[in-house]
Structures are given as structure tokens and as C-alpha cells.
Amino acid sequence: MKSQRAQWLLWCMVAIGLLILIFLTPLALEKVAPSQKDWGRLSAVSQTYGALSVPLSAIALLGVAASLAYQAHQTKIATEEAERSSHRQLLMYSLDHPEFLVCWEPVAGMPSADEMRRRIFTNLIIANWHADYLLRRWNDQHARAVLNVHFQGELARKHWEQSASVWRRTAEASGDRRKIRFVDLADESYAIAVETGPGVPPENYFADPS
Structure with a gap:
């Protein structure tokens, strides 16, 4: 269970990192552009970034969805364990x-x-x-x-x-x-x-x- 939890946390961190990368890339392009900007070249780079951002966004969203699914699974396990614990307590009380x-x-x-x-x-x-x-x-x-x-x-x-x-x-x-x-x-x-x-x-x- 611990290794599985670590894998989901890793996915979550990767998804967050990709989202940050997507949002910061336009600012980075603005900063690294030369003082005498070649707008045609910068536009081509931006279009390339736009094409790349689509699969990156999809991966990030999949990571978030996987994280939410894992949290829901953990909540289900916790709920079932609480129910089992309550049932055990009733049975143990009956035995006593x-x-x-x-x-x-x-x-x-x-x-x-x-x-x-x-x-x-x-x-x-x-x-x-x-x-x-x-x-x-x-x-x-x-x-x-x-x-x-x-x-x-x-x-x-x-x-x-x-x-x-x-x-x-x-x-x-x-x-x-x-x-x-x-x-x-x-x-x-x-x-x-x-x-x-x-x-x-x-x-x-x-x-x-x-």
C-alpha cells in the first residue's frame, strides 16, 4: 500500500509540475527573447509550444484525475474499515x-x-x-x-x-x-x-x- 501511495503522489507531483511548466513557458519566452526581437521566429516558437502544450495538458489532467480516483479509493477503504471496526466492537461486546x-x-x-x-x-x-x-x-x-x-x-x-x-x-x-x-x-x-x-x-x- 505504501509503494502504491508513493506512485500516486509521484503522478500528482508530475501533473502539478507540467501545469506550472505550461503556464510559465510564455513568460520564459518573453524573457529569453533577444532585445531586437525576431517576431516571426518567436511566433514560430510559440506555435510549436502551443502544439506541445496540448499533450502536456492532457497528461497533467490525467495525473489530476488519477490523484482524485486514488483519493476516492482511499476514502472508500477508510469507510469500509470504520464499518468493520464498528461491527467488531459490537461482536466483542457480545462475547464479553x-x-x-x-x-x-x-x-x-x-x-x-x-x-x-x-x-x-x-x-x-x-x-x-x-x-x-x-x-x-x-x-x-x-x-x-x-x-x-x-x-x-x-x-x-x-x-x-x-x-x-x-x-x-x-x-x-x-x-x-x-x-x-x-x-x-x-x-x-x-x-x-x-x-x-x-x-x-x-x-x-x-x-x-x-
Whole structure:
């Protein structure tokens, strides 16, 4: 993201520089003209400048347009992150105060309160990876590598069995191809994990202290 931001700033600086060059060129011609001006020659130079100023102006305008597009993209990212942050805060508050779990939509299978909390936390994990993928911090290979390991767990598989359809509907409703692609990757990793055999149950995560 930093390198991308630097590229857009460079484009913006180039556009501003070209605009300044365009506006200052007539003054420069006036200054450098000899005292006994050859107006015919100066006119020819000016016409040449006029022809060159058209593509220079177009490049400058493209730079400004690119800068505005980048700013709009950054604003969109900031808005979506604020929405995700608000949602995370609500979920974390519910985890800390289980009496509010019933304020969310009911979960299929009638889980216990502890199971509900585990599913919510698992969903937060997936949502965090989803954000990294949307922001292009992750590519497909990175997402596959993480999801393949994630779905080795029994709870991770149960969560996706219950939530995959919701993730799919939300992604398709948004029309965002990258959101849809993330769900595709999760489905693929889940299917591969299921083929390998049963998932690791929670009680087998840790060594027996005895």
C-alpha cells in the first residue's frame, strides 16, 4: 500500500509540475527573447509550444484525475474499515456480555452459549483475513495457505458449514469480484480439508497436563 501511495503522489507531483511548466513557458519566452526581437521566429516558437502544450495538458489532467480516483479509493477503504471496526466492537461486546448474544440472528443447530461464542470468534478471524485479502495484502496463494490450515480444525469447519451461504450471499449482493473470490477460496479450502478426514476437535488441541 505504501509503494502504491508513493506512485500516486509521484503522478500528482508530475501533473502539478507540467501545469506550472505550461503556464510559465510564455513568460520564459518573453524573457529569453533577444532585445531586437525576431517576431516571426518567436511566433514560430510559440506555435510549436502551443502544439506541445496540448499533450502536456492532457497528461497533467490525467495525473489530476488519477490523484482524485486514488483519493476516492482511499476514502472508500477508510469507510469500509470504520464499518468493520464498528461491527467488531459490537461482536466483542457480545462475547464479553453473553446475555446480548440473543440480540443477534439465531444460529442454525441451536448451539449452546459457549458454542455460539466460539462461532462468533471464528467468524471474526475469517473477517480479518477477508479484510487483508480485499486490501490486497494477501494474494490467492497466501489466502489458500492460511485457509487450508484453518479448516483442519473441527470448529472452523462447523463455522463454515453454518456461515458459508451467508458469506456467499453477501459477497454476490455486493457485486465485488474480490469478495466473491475470497468465498470461492474458502469453499475450495474447506472442501479439500473435508476430503482429508475429520477435523481436529477442541479437546485435542492441547496436551493432557497429567
